[in-house]
Amino acid sequence: MTEMSADANIGEDDPFSGDINFGVFVNETGGNLFYNRNDIDNEIKRSQELGSEYYTLTYEPDAGNADGKFRRVRVTLRDPALRVVTKAGYFAQNEGTPVHPRKQKMIDISEAVRSTIPFPALALTIEDLVRHPDTGRVEFTVVLKSGNIGWQAADNGKSTVDLTLAAASLTERGDVLASKAETVTASTASQDAARLAEVMTRMPMRLRVPPKTQSVRVVVQTAENGRIGAVELDRKTLDAAPQPPTPEPKLLSRPPD
Secondary structure, three states: OOOHHHHHOOOOOOOOOOOOOHHHHHHHOOOOOOOOOOOOHHHHHHHHHHHHOEEEEEEOOOOOEEEOOEOOOOOOOOOOOOOOOOOEEEOOEEEEOOHHHHHHHHHHHHHHHHHHOOOOOOOOOEEEEEOOOOEEEEEEEEEEEEEOOEEEOOOOHHHEEEEEEEEEOOOOOOOOOEEEEEEEEEEOOOOOOOHOOEEEEEEEEEEEOOOOOOEEEEEEEEEEOOOOOEEEEEEHHHHHOOOOOOOOOOOOOOOOO
C-alpha cells in the first residue's frame, strides 16, 4: 500500500467493488491515511486546529432510481482557501432489497423522534432533570414502566429486554439540532409475569441542548416487539430545571501490574 494508491482516482464506479485497498478505503470514507510518518504530535495538533474551525453541512439527495448503485458525491467551493472533507458517495436504495431489520429500527426511531404524534405503546416519564449551562447539556433519567416491553427469560431466573434509547434537541419546526442514541439491556431478577409488569427501568441520559432548542423528545423502542414510547420536554420545563455545578473530571489511579 502506498500514498499514491490512497489518492487513486476511481471515477464514477463503486470504490469498494474490487480488492480491498485500505488507502482507498480510508480516503473514500472521509478519513485520512498516515503512512510512514513519525510525527503523530504534529498530526494531533493539526486535528485540534481543524476541529476548532469548521462548519458541518448536510443535504438530502433526490430519490432517483432505486437501483442499488453507487452514487458519487462531489462538493465544490468558490473559495479555494476552504477545504471540504466528505465521503466519496453512497449506495442508492435497491427497490428489490428488503430493509435490514436494524436499519428499519433506526428509521423508526428517527421518525418517532421528529414526529409530533404521541406513542403510547410504552409508558415513559422523565425524572431528575438538571441542566448545565456551562457545557450546554442536560441530564435526566428516563423511567420506563414494564408493561408491553416483552421480557425474555434468561439464566438464573432472570429476565432481560433489549431497548433502543434515543433523544433529540429540536427547533420549533422540528429540526434536529443535536441527538443521541444508544442500546440498553435491562435486567431484573424475576420471571414472574405479575412482578415483571411492575418493574420500573431507569436509564440515565445526557444530551447537548443548543440555544435554539425549543423541546427535547425522548424515544424508547423494544427490540423484541418494536413497540415505541415517547415523551417530550418543552422549553419552559428545560429552563426551570435546577442547575447543579458540572462535576470536575477526576483522574482514576491505575493499580500496578
